[in-house]
Amino acid sequence: MTGRDQPDTTLLGPGDDAAVVRAADGRVVASSDMLVQGRHFRLDWSTPEQIGRKAVAQNGADIASMGAWPTAFLVSLGCPPDTPVAMLDALTDGIWAEAECLGAGVVGGDTVQSDQIVLSITVLGDLRGRDAVLRSTATAGDQVAVAGRLGWSAAGLAVLAADIGGHAEVIAAHQVPEPPYGSGPVAAEAGATSMTDISDGLLADLGHICAASGVRMDLEPAALEPDPLLVAAAAALGDDAVVWVLTGGEDHALAATFPSGAELPDGWRRIGVVLPDAGTGAGGTAARGAGVLVGGREWTGAAGWESFGANLSG
Amino acid sequence: MTGRDQPDTTLLGPGDDAAVVRAADGRVVASSDMLVQGRHFRLDWSTPEQIGRKAVAQNGADIASMGAWPTAFLVSLGCPPDTPVAMLDALTDGIWAEAECLGAGVVGGDTVQSDQIVLSITVLGDLRGRDAVLRSTATAGDQVAVAGRLGWSAAGLAVLAADIGGHAEVIAAHQVPEPPYGSGPVAAEAGATSMTDISDGLLADLGHICAASGVRMDLEPAALEPDPLLVAAAAALGDDAVVWVLTGGEDHALAATFPSGAELPDGWRRIGVVLPDAGTGAGGTAARGAGVLVGGREWTGAAGWESFGANLSG
Numbered sequence: 001m002t003g004r005d006q007p008d009t010t011l012l013g014p015g016d017d018a019a020v021v022r023a024a025d026g027r028v029v030a031s032s033d034m035l036v037q038g039r040h041f042r043l044d045w046s047t048p049e050q051i052g053r054k055a056v057a058q059n060g061a062d063i064a065s066m067g068a069w070p071t072a073f074l075v076s077l078g079c080p081p082d083t084p085v086a087m088l089d090a091l092t093d094g095i096w097a098e099a100e101c102l103g104a105g106v107v108g109g110d111t112v113q114s115d116q117i118v119l120s121i122t123v124l125g126d127l128r129g130r131d132a133v134l135r136s137t138a139t140a141g142d143q144v145a146v147a148g149r150l151g152w153s154a155a156g157l158a159v160l161a162a163d164i165g166g167h168a169e170v171i172a173a174h175q176v177p178e179p180p181y182g183s184g185p186v187a188a189e190a191g192a193t194s195m196t197d198i199s200d201g202l203l204a205d206l207g208h209i210c211a212a213s214g215v216r217m218d219l220e221p222a223a224l225e226p227d228p229l230l231v232a233a234a235a236a237l238g239d240d241a242v243v244w245v246l247t248g249g250e251d252h253a254l255a256a257t258f259p260s261g262a263e264l265p266d267g268w269r270r271i272g273v274v275l276p277d278a279g280t281g282a283g284g285t286a287a288r289g290a291g292v293l294v295g296g297r298e299w300t301g302a303a304g305w306e307s308f309g310a311n312l313s314g
Numbered sequence: 315m316t317g318r319d320q321p322d323t324t325l326l327g328p329g330d331d332a333a334v335v336r337a338a339d340g341r342v343v344a345s346s347d348m349l350v351q352g353r354h355f356r357l358d359w360s361t362p363e364q365i366g367r368k369a370v371a372q373n374g375a376d377i378a379s380m381g382a383w384p385t386a387f388l389v390s391l392g393c394p395p396d397t398p399v400a401m402l403d404a405l406t407d408g409i410w411a412e413a414e415c416l417g418a419g420v421v422g423g424d425t426v427q428s429d430q431i432v433l434s435i436t437v438l439g440d441l442r443g444r445d446a447v448l449r450s451t452a453t454a455g456d457q458v459a460v461a462g463r464l465g466w467s468a469a470g471l472a473v474l475a476a477d478i479g480g481h482a483e484v485i486a487a488h489q490v491p492e493p494p495y496g497s498g499p500v501a502a503e504a505g506a507t508s509m510t511d512i513s514d515g516l517l518a519d520l521g522h523i524c525a526a527s528g529v530r531m532d533l534e535p536a537a538l539e540p541d542p543l544l545v546a547a548a549a550a551l552g553d554d555a556v557v558w559v560l561t562g563g564e565d566h567a568l569a570a571t572f573p574s575g576a577e578l579p580d581g582w583r584r585i586g587v588v589l590p591d592a593g594t595g596a597g598g599t600a601a602r603g604a605g606v607l608v609g610g611r612e613w614t615g616a617a618g619w620e621s622f623g624a625n626l627s628g
Contacts, residue, residue: 017376018345020446023337031332034390036428062331076348076434114350120390120434
């Protein structure tokens with residue numbers, strides 16, 4: 001991971017016992033994810049470069065969803081001793097390509113032998129003087145909004161699993177998500193009251209905001225119409241594209257709440273409203289599980305992709 | 315990893331998309347290590363709590379060797395689905411126990427399914443306004459010094475592998491190293507010209523300083539006498555305790571260079587001197603490999619433990 005151009009936030013890059021990264025406002029945002037071969041990626045469905053890009057992207061989205069900018073990545077890799085060097089080089093190229101898109105460095109990590117390929121990434125980020133936007137601070141009456149694509153990665157995964165060919169756009173979305181990184185800081189600047197990234201599925205991740213904030217939400221079905229590309233893929237597979245929109249993870253779109261009446265910043269679209277929690281609300285049944293309604297009703301379909309339960313190799 | 319007492323450097327702990335950690339002087343030191351079951355630890359030789367402590371200790375030593383204090387750990391864990399919850403709880407207890415010794419928090423991470431247990435730790439640290447002490451800045455004439463134990467972990471590993479019983483002190487040193495964390499910042503304050511932690515073995519890690527600084531070193535054999543406990547273990551095994559001192563890794567002692575004539579701070583002992591590199595020096599043969607001589611001669615024994623090559627299960 002040496003020999004690349006580091007951004008000026010990298011005060012000391014790889015090669016010593018530790019790296020030193022600028023944290024200009026006296027705080028650093030940090031998040032880690034671990035990806036395991038056969039569970040989070042398959043080498044027959046993604047190239048090593050795509051796997052590297054995706055690993056960085058999902059970590060970068062965690063920083064964006066706090067309203068911050070990624071500054072640096074640390075990448076640890078476990079792999080079998082017979083792993084081809086060309087594969088590792090391509091993985092590294094993907095990691096660097098996505099980091100460079102973000103203006104971030106790759107400043108350290110570790111390489112060890114393991115039976116499976118395991119990729120563990122930590123990302124550091126810079127809030128640039130703003131408060132972090134949490135999951136726990138949504139308020140009844142707020143607007144619910146999203147930035148980025150919903151259901152595309154799930155559609156791509158379904159197409160790959162069924163091996164039906166075609167549908168290149170959704171396959172590409174599964175292989176390399178395109179989180180709307182810049183929309184995170186923009187939302188923070190515009191006064192977002194809560195935010196998260198959509199890694200487990202829209203309903204599941206909005207459910208995290210509901211649980212943390214003690215609220216419910218009602219989503220507007222008309223705002224959740226699947227893209228025609230998803231409708232086409234679903235028709236070919238006999239699937240329901242709406243399920244992908246509501247429960248598909250890994251697109252790493254951003255979901256946030258904004259004050260009632262606030263104008264949403266560029267890149268954001270309204271999809272619903274925050275309700276009081278069932279206990280303090282104006283009657284009605286308590287929302288099941290996550291507390292996220294769709295068109296005023298509980299969603300009774302699949303509950304959303306969860307990284308611990310899903311198994312791409314199963 | 316929630317529900318524990320976080321230090322005041324943890325501005326936002328686990329539970330959101332990312333944590334926020336204080337970086338008071340506008341910089342953050344960061345390092346990552348990955349540990350794999352069967353390669354870096356064995357559940358029959360260490361308890362889960364010891365494995366957790368050791369994983370944190372080896373990361374903490376990387377921060378200390380920059381002259382910094384650890385502030386926060388992010389811990390990602392891959393494990394098989396049938397891993398007992400009690401084992402994970404004990405691992406977490408060990409992680410927290412060692413982090414608390416350091417006054418650091420455990421602020422985030424990830425948990426996923428994998429075939430082997432894989433532990434990936436990232437540590438963040440605070441230089442408290444000082445420059446980082448690098449590997450690349452040793453100068454001919456400097457004193458070479460160490461803080462902490464040499465060869466104890468290797469002795470303990472040898473005793474465990476031979477299954478001869480007894481020798482509890484060196485076994486404990488292998489199970490849970492005791493890096494002299496505080497000696498890192500103390501050395502930085504006292505003007506250390508270079509520093510590293512000893513994870514691969516004294517000769518190997520001093521060799522990293524030599525390579526990075528373009529120098530050689532000559533170690534004084536009298537300063538490297540093995541502790542009587544190591545001599546006793548070696549006698550029982552028919553091994554050579556000096557080899558453990560020179561090549562044993564995982565004690566996470568600290569090695570540093572100090573200006574000629576400088577008084578060494580508490581906890582540090584002189585073990586040798588920095589020489590000019592062979593090209594600019596006053597003749598003599600170029601040092602083999604690492605450039606670290608012992609008593610003026612090249613060391614011809616084992617070259618030091620390397621994490622990628624060693625295999626505890628082999």
